[in-house]
Amino acid sequence: MNHKSCFNDIKRPIVIAGPCSAESEEQTLQTAHTLAKHGIKIFRAGIWKPRTRPDSFEGVGTPGLAWLGRVKNETGMLIATEVANSKHVQQAVEAGVDILWIGARTTVNPFAVQEISEALKGLDITVLVKNPVSPDIDLWVGALERLNRAGISRLGAIHRGFSVHGDTVYRNPPHWQIAIDLKTRMPDLTVLTDPSHIAGNKNMVYSLSQESMDLQFDGLMIESHISPESALTDSKQQITPDDLSAILKKLILRAPDSADRAYHCTLDEMRAQVDVLDKEIVGRLARRMRISEEMGLIKKKSNVAILQPSRWEQIAQELSSYGMTQGLSSEFMSKLLSAIHEESIEHQNIVMNKPSEKK
Numbered sequence: 419m420n421h422k423s424c425f426n427d428i429k430r431p432i433v434i435a436g437p438c439s440a441e442s443e444e445q446t447l448q449t450a451h452t453l454a455k456h457g458i459k460i461f462r463a464g465i466w467k468p469r470t471r472p473d474s475f476e477g478v479g480t481p482g483l484a485w486l487g488r489v490k491n492e493t494g495m496l497i498a499t500e501v502a503n504s505k506h507v508q509q510a511v512e513a514g515v516d517i518l519w520i521g522a523r524t525t526v527n528p529f530a531v532q533e534i535s536e537a538l539k540g541l542d543i544t545v546l547v548k549n550p551v552s553p554d555i556d557l558w559v560g561a562l563e564r565l566n567r568a569g570i571s572r573l574g575a576i577h578r579g580f581s582v583h584g585d586t587v588y589r590n591p592p593h594w595q596i597a598i599d600l601k602t603r604m605p606d607l608t609v610l611t612d613p614s615h616i617a618g619n620k621n622m623v624y625s626l627s628q629e630s631m632d633l634q635f636d637g638l639m640i641e642s643h644i645s646p647e648s649a650l651t652d653s654k655q656q657i658t659p660d661d662l663s664a665i666l667k668k669l670i671l672r673a674p675d676s677a678d679r680a681y682h683c684t685l686d687e688m689r690a691q692v693d694v695l696d697k698e699i700v701g702r703l704a705r706r707m708r709i710s711e712e713m714g715l716i717k718k719k720s721n722v723a724i725l726q727p728s729r730w731e732q733i734a735q736e737l738s739s740y741g742m743t744q745g746l747s748s749e750f751m752s753k754l755l756s757a758i759h760e761e762s763i764e765h766q767n768i769v770m771n772k773p774s775e776k777k
Contacts, residue, residue: 419566432637436462438652440482449644452659454493461495475650483513504537519546526550531561535568544572553580574608579616589618614641614655624665707765714766724766
């Protein structure tokens, strides 16, 4: 993919901040001026808001673009907003918006992304793509590719977490590995993290921001409102400009590597140990699957079904508890045991359905 850095003149971490929604001209300008005093260079605000329920506040629409124009003229900040269709693109570009982003609900729809890509043809503008709602890296990559083929070279991505079924401590669990995989596939791509949407509450914004920096992502998109408690959208996850400034000052930026020889020697020794353990783990898993195949053959001869739910539930509970006593998280144990169980069933299914050899 032919793309270039979006923010050549801004040092890491790149910070895009502003309210979830532009609610009024006063609220928009007051927030922007306060953020500018804290050194923020890029101001964000939602003009069109895709909401789950039709009676929710869906943004002020086109009039809000004039407020963003005032922010740009009065503070010198770059301005950014979300677009979801070709009409949004046309109006935002005509209003002088510097950065567009495609939201998670739009990224999941290739037809919508293609429409936006067509509307952007011939324009030299920065476009950021949020990950799709579902944890599907190919949808994310596909959206970036569609824009790139339309001639957009100043591309970036925003990791805002993924929707999952059930309760978690996050609004949208980060599944960091998916964002890491994107960075691995596209090492030159600018990738920002949106801790506001991952957290869903302001108390976790700092820790998620620090984790993002520790993972060497390029920057942050954080929702900041002059009066979060009165915000019309996402009030729980927005922070004041002063709180944002305090968070940014606390962040520790770690070097991607070290020139210290002792550091590399120690790390190489530990990596060698890990390599040995990893091979042992894979070897033992392979042995386990061979035993699973033998179990499948016994079940086949006895005409017994593969799946034994009560047996697996007991094993999963015992192993999960044991894993936690060994310092492994319940989330990790759940993923690990689910993967082992799925692979075991597949191995048993293969032998169960393999035609018997004729004598």
